[in-house]
Amino acid sequence: MLMKIEVVRRRAKSLYTRSRIPGVSWSVNQYVGCSFACPYCYAKSVVREFRGKEWGSWVIAKINAPELARKHVKGKVVMSTVSDPYQPVEAGLKLTRSTLRFMDKRNELAILAKSPLVTRDIDLLKLFRSIEVGLTLNSFEGRDKSILEPRTPVMKARINALQRLHEEGIRTYAFVSPIIPGVTDVSRIVEETKGFVDYYFFEVLNLRKAGNEFRETLRSEFPESYSVLTREELFRAFLSELRDEVRSLGIKTEGIETHFRSWGFVRV
16 A cells, blocks of 8 residues: 655755765755655655654655756755655656756756656756766665565666666766665676666665664564674675675776775674
8 A cells, every 4th residue: 555645845945055975065955855765764864854754754845946946056966865856756746857947057967866757857957067867776676675665666667767868868877775785786786787877886785874773674684684784894894795796897997987885884
């Protein structure tokens, strides 16, 4: 049974927020909250509104985002950091599309999403002087997906979206995240995408930011993964093996950039 999503429409004072992410100057979130409701989502620890309500059961829509988007800003702008710009409510509200339409096309924009709905806006994306679009890929299928990402589009649909964006001349990247030991098939993701991806960003699960509830889920459902992420010697060995695995795939020899982010193990 699908959960009913509470959509709260609000007017915001501003849209561009200074970012602390390395290499990123601004973040843009026309939505706050995300109905994809991924249980490991780091935004749960950042967004304080609606505390006490189930994550994914509500979404705030900044209805005046398009008019606020007109501002010209210097530096990289990322859409989005506390939501998915192409979550299900976007299909009807089209708030992301309107925001892109009015955004200053001189802005250096990077979009990250989990939905092939992003391809709907290719006509607008092409208008930007500097644009890149990433799709989050993690190979979750079957039981794994039902636990870790039950409401998101399947990986094949996301891969197809990346290929379509590439064919339309848009710079693309694969955000391989969260990498969970023994669950995320990094090699498979690379093999299925390296023909149409400009760079890869590999991110190991941040178990601390994922929260206590998800930590318990991981411990009960994926005990071996939990052990790797909570024992320093196992975690260090996993990181070394992961880097070796990526090197063995020949990404760099084909001129494709790679970036890594690891948050460290969690002491329990």
